[in-house]
Amino acid sequence: MAPRRAVQLSLKKPTYAVCVVGAEMLVNVHRDVPRDAKTFRVSASSKVEVLMAYDPRRVTEPTGKAHWPLDANVDVVISVDTASKDLNDLKVKVSYFKHQEDDPLGHSMLYLTAVDVSLDVDSSRTGKVKRHRGDKKTWRWGPEGHGAILLVNCDKDSRGSLEPDLNRSQLVSLDDLQDMSPIVLTCDGPDELFDRHKLVLSVSLSDSRRVRVFRARAPGGTSIFDYKGVLGPQHLSYRVERQLGEREIGFCAEGLTFPDADFSGLVSLSVHLVDTVALPEVPLFTDTVAFRVAPWIMTPNTQLPLELYVCSVTDAHGSNEKFLDDMANLALKANCKLVICPRVENRNDRWIQDEMEFGYIEAPHKSFPVVFDSPRDRGLRDFPYKKILSPDFGYVTRELLFSGASSLDSFGNLDVSPPVTVGDTEYPLGRILIGGSFPKSSGRRMAKVVRDFLAAQQVQAPVELYSDWLSVGHVDEFLSFVPTSDPKGFRVLLASPSACLRLFQKKKEEGYGEAAQFAGLGHKVKRSINEMLADRHLRNDSFHVQSCIDWNRDVLKRELGLAEDDIIDIPQLFSLKGAYAEAFFPDMVNMVVLGKYLGIPKPYGPIINGRCCLEEKVRLLLEPLGLHCIFIDDYLSYHRLQGEIHCGTNVRRKPFAFKWWHMVP
Numbered sequence: 001m002a003p004r005r006a007v008q009l010s011l012k013k014p015t016y017a018v019c020v021v022g023a024e025m026l027v028n029v030h031r032d033v034p035r036d037a038k039t040f041r042v043s044a045s046s047k048v049e050v051l052m053a054y055d056p057r058r059v060t061e062p063t064g065k066a067h068w069p070l071d072a073n074v075d076v077v078i079s080v081d082t083a084s085k086d087l088n089d090l091k092v093k094v095s096y097f098k099h100q101e102d103d104p105l106g107h108s109m110l111y112l113t114a115v116d117v118s119l120d121v122d123s124s125r126t127g128k129v130k131r132h133r134g135d136k137k138t139w140r141w142g143p144e145g146h147g148a149i150l151l152v153n154c155d156k157d158s159r160g161s162l163e164p165d166l167n168r169s170q171l172v173s174l175d176d177l178q179d180m181s182p183i184v185l186t187c188d189g190p191d192e193l194f195d196r197h198k199l200v201l202s203v204s205l206s207d208s209r210r211v212r213v214f215r216a217r218a219p220g221g222t223s224i225f226d227y228k229g230v231l232g233p234q235h236l237s238y239r240v241e242r243q244l245g246e247r248e249i250g251f252c253a254e255g256l257t258f259p260d261a262d263f264s265g266l267v268s269l270s271v272h273l274v275d276t277v278a279l280p281e282v283p284l285f286t287d288t289v290a291f292r293v294a295p296w297i298m299t300p301n302t303q304l305p306l307e308l309y310v311c312s313v314t315d316a317h318g319s320n321e322k323f324l325d326d327m328a329n330l331a332l333k334a335n336c337k338l339v340i341c342p343r344v345e346n347r348n349d350r351w352i353q354d355e356m357e358f359g360y361i362e363a364p365h366k367s368f369p370v371v372f373d374s375p376r377d378r379g380l381r382d383f384p385y386k387k388i389l390s391p392d393f394g395y396v397t398r399e400l401l402f403s404g405a406s407s408l409d410s411f412g413n414l415d416v417s418p419p420v421t422v423g424d425t426e427y428p429l430g431r432i433l434i435g436g437s438f439p440k441s442s443g444r445r446m447a448k449v450v451r452d453f454l455a456a457q458q459v460q461a462p463v464e465l466y467s468d469w470l471s472v473g474h475v476d477e478f479l480s481f482v483p484t485s486d487p488k489g490f491r492v493l494l495a496s497p498s499a500c501l502r503l504f505q506k507k508k509e510e511g512y513g514e515a516a517q518f519a520g521l522g523h524k525v526k527r528s529i530n531e532m533l534a535d536r537h538l539r540n541d542s543f544h545v546q547s548c549i550d551w552n553r554d555v556l557k558r559e560l561g562l563a564e565d566d567i568i569d570i571p572q573l574f575s576l577k578g579a580y581a582e583a584f585f586p587d588m589v590n591m592v593v594l595g596k597y598l599g600i601p602k603p604y605g606p607i608i609n610g611r612c613c614l615e616e617k618v619r620l621l622l623e624p625l626g627l628h629c630i631f632i633d634d635y636l637s638y639h640r641l642q643g644e645i646h647c648g649t650n651v652r653r654k655p656f657a658f659k660w661w662h663m664v665p
Helices: 172-178 322-334 383-388 448-456 499-509 529-534 538-559 615-624
Strands: 006-008 013-022 025-028 038-045 048-053 075-080 092-097 105-121 149-152 181-188 198-203 211-216 227-231 237-239 248-257 266-273 280-294 305-311 337-341 358-364 368-372 392-399 414-418 419-424 425-429 432-436 462-464 479-484 491-497 567-571 573-578 580-583 592-594 597-601 626-633 649-653
Touching: 006 013, 013 266, 013 280, 025 462, 048 092, 075 322, 105 198, 105 266, 105 280, 149 181, 149 248, 172 248, 172 368, 181 198, 198 227, 211 266, 227 237, 227 592, 227 649, 248 280, 280 414, 280 419, 305 322, 305 592, 322 337, 322 592, 322 626, 322 649, 337 615, 358 383, 358 580, 368 383, 368 529, 419 538, 432 448, 462 538, 479 592, 491 499, 491 538, 499 529, 499 615, 529 538, 538 567, 538 573, 538 580, 567 615, 592 649, 615 626
Parallel strands: 006 025, 013 105, 149 280, 305 337, 368 392, 432 462, 491 567, 597 626
Antiparallel strands: 025 075, 038 092, 048 075, 092 105, 105 181, 181 248, 198 237, 198 266, 211 227, 211 248, 266 280, 305 649, 358 368, 414 432, 419 425, 479 491, 573 580, 592 597
């Protein structure tokens, strides 16, 4: 409810005022009173509701012909619920008396013109604007919450444009209107009223950098030139041009920036009814609506795959043509579209996972994917902007202003869990996982601008893990999530040197100690199980790596609410090169997950009874969960370059069915 505006009455002449539909007005009956008056009575037109506000402990409500006492704290509050047809067509009369039975000592007359002014948005989150008389200033989370949602207009609807739509102050395409949130301004009342009053739409200076509002020059504009930007950067207010008889005026709003460290995501717009005759001009009424800018949301491995991205490369290390064929077969099995980034676009940068992360934004009326471009800026640096940014496919990035990117700024170091519950706290969109240094150490971390951006989205509260023990330093080198059909819905896969050593020890005890790692790789020195188990450096390196992974295991259990049964240990060895660890053989956890089909790096483990014992162990762990393990040779094309299948692929996935505004972060 808007604050009550007070109107003063006079015994000498009528008072004229404008009353806004739905807003209460306080009538001051005490300022100009006849001498000796002790009581008063109020009468009004049938369309005017009169409310007497008083303390029942001090005042008794009059009955019959009795009047209200003037010496008590009694306020007269009036309101109307429909707009006037003509100027001054509503009346309020206040009569003053000395005694209850006497004739009036005098009268005050108030002539009212009711005007309906309301700024409305999709506060109920149904996808359509509905009239809302409740609290529109605040934005509330949850299934019973309210408040409108604004999409950052970060796609490119005009194919002739070279930049996102939000960079243009002029509408670029009529399709662009679908990305915007509708606003309806109601302005019903006698046309003559607006000769003396104006409607002003406004935005604060801080919010003007985050939202832009357009208005059609004429209702139902059919050309982009019919639309005019009226609020936004450098435009803090707009005098609304109202045509004779116009009762509703439509606007649309676009977001200009995502939530971040300096922006909560909330923006407000206001409309003011201003008396232009008064000097200075007086705002008689203000209506304010709140929006929240939709967050950027990541999708976990448990979401269905839509598109699999991979780079075609030919360089000094050779061609990855066989790998591309394997990816095509995998995508076919998973009923997933394969997108190959050609050499001319990737400039022989094969690490497409490191360059970008797919997510999406959503409002009740619209949703579209948005690619988050990492600050690594290597050969693929132009691919997300030049090739993925397109109609209904948005783009966002965060730049490093004062330093170059480290390996931990690549998005192989960015992951997200499936939905989890931790104690009494639900994370229906999962939690973002990033790798960093050991707490309180001075090691490598993901850039603060990226961490701030991820945290500011609020809906996938980030967890920082310890990945700086790795040479490359990415979380995808030691963990992954796979979907399952049981009530839990997923499992966490963790690389495990201990599990690998136990497996090798078992095979030794079964008499297979001479079976060799890297069998089948003619260009790699073979290592028998006996040799690996006897290698003191390899064992010590494995114990060190296991301690690092176990530290993360405890964090994951605490921050994701995991039980031990939710975690599967995948056999994997690492060796230290200086202070940092690298995978000793192709890192099986660094897989691509396409529904129930898993593209896993072929480990080239010891062959026992004609089968790789590492592959057999992984099948035994995962296939009972309904998953299909497909081992793919990535040794020459990726592993020896310190990466694996996940590093060399990227997947756009189906958005969550859950609506982010229904959660309470």
